[in-house]
Amino acid sequence: GESVGLHLPTLSVQEGDNSIINCAYSNSASDYFIWYKQESGKGPQFIIDIRSNMDKRQGQRVTVLLNKTVKHLSLQIAATQPGDSAVYFCAESSTSGTYKYIFGTGTRLKVLA
Amino acid sequence: DTEVTQTPKHLVMGMTNKKSLKCEQHMGHRAMYWYKQKAKKPPELMFVYSYEKLSINESVPSRFSPECPNSSLLNLHLHALQPEDSALYLCASSQGRQEETQYFGPGTRLLVL
Secondary structure, three states: OOOEEOOOOEEEEEOOOOEEEEEEEOOOOOOEEEEEEEOOOOOOEEEEEEEOOOOEEEOOOEEEEEEOOOOEEEEEEOOOOHHHOEEEEEEEEOOOOOOOOEEOOOEEEEEEO | OOOEEEEOOEEEEOOOOEEEEEEEEOOOOOEEEEEEEOOOOOOEEEEEEEOOEEEEEOOOOOOEEEEEEEOOEEEEEEEOOOHHHOEEEEEEEEOEOOEOOOEEOOOEEEEEO
């Protein structure tokens, strides 16, 4: 079936290093992708999104890359900080459909001091 | 302002109780969502309201009853729940047809005894 998956359930990085969180998707009709950060005990927080007519989008310390050829999405966090420790979810949707999100399984990012 | 508020933050209820979860947003969003999230899992969609009408029910058991009194408020009425219904219940909103980004509230942590 259609799914959005992640390669690594847990990612540990040293403080100050760059982090890369990956996500694979299988629905070729998806044209909107979004990353959320969820800290313990809190709701998902919007980080950055990208539409299928783009392959890269940058925010503050974060960059999302979209490779439609291999159906791959990644989130890059520059100069990772302790406050970046959280679970990160990718999600996909088709804007021509019902706007339902298909979430990935999540990656826990641990920042080591 | 991208704030979605939810009350209560925590709720403990017995299987014979009736309780309600509340969600509010003042961003002028016309789509509102209820999600259920179990530990270490991504959010699972339960219901979607679009322009105050129920547009998606993901085959949720009738012991969960959503209500959208107006465009800013969303309720989830709970009755005769089971222990396996214990989870984090998340509310989200989005602008509607022309805007896909869903903004989440902090959630209500529900424990059914």
